[in-house]
Amino acid sequence: xxxxxxxxxxxxxxxxxxxxNDCLTAGTSIMCKEYGDDADWVGLFKEDIDTIxxxxxxxxxxxxxENQANFDKWKQEEYSGNDTIIMAGAK
Numbered sequence: 001x002x003x004x005x006x007x008x009x010x011x012x013x014x015x016x017x018x019x020x021n022d023c024l025t026a027g028t029s030i031m032c033k034e035y036g037d038d039a040d041w042v043g044l045f046k047e048d049i050d051t052i053x054x055x056x057x058x059x060x061x062x063x064x065x066e067n068q069a070n071f072d073k074w075k076q077e078e079y080s081g082n083d084t085i086i087m088a089g090a091k
Contacts, residue, residue: 008062012052015060019046033059 010018015030017023024030029043034057036042041061044052051057 010060010062012057012060015044015052015062016049018062019044019049022046027064029063031061031063032057033061 010030015032018030031041031043032052033041035044035048035052041063043063
């Protein structure tokens, strides 16, 4: 696995495996650079597996938020009321 300036780069196959088998813990997300309508990274859920199998989705990373309190605060502030699902594992 190759580290990037965010967290750990993973392959598409690894991302699909982790999503399919519910391997994510609280504060951990599978992110995709090409998913979504803009240049931001977007978190993935198990429901996204069929979509990300397309060739246009190539760049995946495993993000880990070290402090769960900061993660929860970020979720509430940035994405409350947003129809787009941003973080994998967020409940």
